Amino acid sequence: MADYQDRLLEIHGTNMWNGYHTQRAIEFAKLFDLTGIIFHCNDIIDRAVKPDKYFPPNVSLLSYNNRDGDTKNYKYYLKNVIEKITNAGLEFYIEVKELYYPHELLQEFPSLRRENGAVCPTDPFWWKFLEEKLREFAERFPKLSGVIVSAGTRESMVSLAANTCNCDRCKSYDVDRWYRELISAMFRPLDAVGMKLIVRDFSYTADHQFAMVEAAKAVSDKIIMALKKVPHDYYPTFPDNPTVGNCGNLQQWIEYDTWGQYFGLGVLPCSVAEDMQGRMQRYLEKGASGIMLRTDWERLHQGSTFNSFNIFNLIAGAMLGKDTQMDLDDAYQAWLNYGLLSPLEYDSCPQVPCKPLSPCALPVLKRLMRESWKILEKTLYVRGHVFNRNAQMFDRYFLTYFIMTVQHTRDHWDPHASDLVKPTEENIQVMIQEKDRAVELAYGLRDWLKPEELGVNAEIERYLHFVIDCCGVYVEIFRQQIITAAYLRRAEEEHDPQALEAAASTLPAYSDLAHRLADTICSKGYSNNVEYVMDPERVLRFQKDCEQTVGHLRQVAGEER
Numbered sequence: 001m002a003d004y005q006d007r008l009l010e011i012h013g014t015n016m017w018n019g020y021h022t023q024r025a026i027e028f029a030k031l032f033d034l035t036g037i038i039f040h041c042n043d044i045i046d047r048a049v050k051p052d053k054y055f056p057p058n059v060s061l062l063s064y065n066n067r068d069g070d071t072k073n074y075k076y077y078l079k080n081v082i083e084k085i086t087n088a089g090l091e092f093y094i095e096v097k098e099l100y101y102p103h104e105l106l107q108e109f110p111s112l113r114r115e116n117g118a119v120c121p122t123d124p125f126w127w128k129f130l131e132e133k134l135r136e137f138a139e140r141f142p143k144l145s146g147v148i149v150s151a152g153t154r155e156s157m158v159s160l161a162a163n164t165c166n167c168d169r170c171k172s173y174d175v176d177r178w179y180r181e182l183i184s185a186m187f188r189p190l191d192a193v194g195m196k197l198i199v200r201d202f203s204y205t206a207d208h209q210f211a212m213v214e215a216a217k218a219v220s221d222k223i224i225m226a227l228k229k230v231p232h233d234y235y236p237t238f239p240d241n242p243t244v245g246n247c248g249n250l251q252q253w254i255e256y257d258t259w260g261q262y263f264g265l266g267v268l269p270c271s272v273a274e275d276m277q278g279r280m281q282r283y284l285e286k287g288a289s290g291i292m293l294r295t296d297w298e299r300l301h302q303g304s305t306f307n308s309f310n311i312f313n314l315i316a317g318a319m320l321g322k323d324t325q326m327d328l329d330d331a332y333q334a335w336l337n338y339g340l341l342s343p344l345e346y347d348s349c350p351q352v353p354c355k356p357l358s359p360c361a362l363p364v365l366k367r368l369m370r371e372s373w374k375i376l377e378k379t380l381y382v383r384g385h386v387f388n389r390n391a392q393m394f395d396r397y398f399l400t401y402f403i404m405t406v407q408h409t410r411d412h413w414d415p416h417a418s419d420l421v422k423p424t425e426e427n428i429q430v431m432i433q434e435k436d437r438a439v440e441l442a443y444g445l446r447d448w449l450k451p452e453e454l455g456v457n458a459e460i461e462r463y464l465h466f467v468i469d470c471c472g473v474y475v476e477i478f479r480q481q482i483i484t485a486a487y488l489r490r491a492e493e494e495h496d497p498q499a500l501e502a503a504a505s506t507l508p509a510y511s512d513l514a515h516r517l518a519d520t521i522c523s524k525g526y527s528n529n530v531e532y533v534m535d536p537e538r539v540l541r542f543q544k545d546c547e548q549t550v551g552h553l554r555q556v557a558g559e560e561r
């Protein structure tokens with residue numbers, strides 16, 4: 001019997017609307033014995049149902065012709081792919097954010113908008129609308145296995161978390177009650193037809209960590225909790241998610257990212273299999289019974305694990321889901337048997353996966369995947385703190401410490417962790433040493449990674465040369481950015497003129513770094529995501545922004561004297 005009973009492949013980008021990609025995902029899922037596929041699209045329900053009760057056919061056709069046509073289009077596509085997925089013996093799930101609604105709804109029901117322009121999230125209308133929407137979706141797509149929901153996050157269209165409505169009801173509404181009402185409105189119509197409801201726990205702070213679990217428990221113990229592999233988001237350096245093992249009788253599924261929103265987006269190769277193995281073993285002991293493996297990201301076109309070396313993580317995740325004690329070497333071998341794919345090509349361009357012919361390919365490529373993680377860990381993180389913007393380098397000073405210590409802070413789960421990145425001289429030296437080690441490993445690739453010796457095709461050889469050429473300068477930019485940021489931070493907080501001059505002295509180097517990066521990636525015909533991750537313009541914008549900050553701080557210091 002498999003360690004994890006439910007093993008799902010999640011498509012989160014526009015790829016789900018591409019029949020070629022869906023077919024490829026189905027074939028992959030069958031090959032690696034996954035149990036289902038998830039289409040994660042925030043408003044997928046609103047794309048495919050109107051619902052009829054709120055938009056009767058003639059009203060819809062005559063007043064909202066565009067949407068009427070769009071919903072029909074989505075209905076036929078979904079019906080078609082759901083049939084393909086379920087005929088292959090796989091389950092099909094959708095993943096949504098609620099509350100979501102089509103903007104036409106406000107035209108039909110203008111009273112949902114209050115005098116100050118805000119849409120009121122506590123209007124009882126929403127629960128009836130949501131229940132009807134789910135009921136109609138389940139009826140139209142009877143082969144659906146279940147719905148996964150992010151309830152009331154800031155990313156949904158209406159939520160109590162980001163509420164601007166100032167009506168009397170909203171002022172005193174209990175947030176726990178609001179979550180319960182939302183979850184009940186979804187659970188009732190799904191449970192009535194034997195479909196599952198899976199509630200995601202997505203919290204920014206430890207206070208909210210258990211709110212969703214409590215709300216789900218209060219509705220039904222048939223609800224499944226979906227929990228990220230670490231609290232907040234997919235950072236491999238963070239501690240385990242404390243909610244796992246604390247969900248009472250509710251089943252628990254754990255979410256993993258295999259592509260790399262926070263580890264290079266597949267442009268640089270990176271194994272997180274070793275991290276996944278440890279977490280899957282520990283979470284199994286805490287009673288988790290399912291895994292969700294994300295393969296792409298909603299904000300990017302034309303990229304996924306399927307045009308990246310990081311498909312290795314998907315393969316390893318699928319195999320670990322069955323046997324968490326397995327030898328990862330078997331996953332590395334299964335990856336080479338499946339074949340290598342290059343991110344320099346668009347994801348929608350079919351590539352024939354390349355199976356390396358040389359016997360030395362396995363140890364070399366395994367070393368590459370493991371060592372790349374060591375490089376990225378010391379590049380995209382600073383002493384375990386998130387120091388990147390979805391694998392991008394920074395384009396302004398403000399975001400550096402904001403991302404590390406506020407937006408993606410680890411203090412909630414690792415108290416006082418941010419003391420490690422305070423700009424003391426001692427910390428700055430440790431942070432520089434960490435980056436120096438990454439630079440050394442990145443330039444070290446040249447010494448042992450010899451693409452010509454691996455027996456790979458021209459496309460993979462070209463990609464490996466790209467990795468060798470880009471990796472060093474990419475790492476050096478992050479190294480320079482933490483030095484600049486730390487001294488600027490100290491100058492700002494402590495009005496320290498020496499720190500200010502130290503920061504200023506780091507700035508000229510960005511011109512050369514940006515040029516070197518541009519030389520390796522621009523106008524080479526690479527796919528769009530290469531430039532997304534390695535945009536030299538961002539380096540120059542960072543330089544300019546820091547120059548302005550230095551100028552401003554010098555002016556303030558002058559006025560104080």
Ligand SMILES: [Zn+2]
Nearest residue numbers: 120165167170
């Ligand atoms: Zn209100």
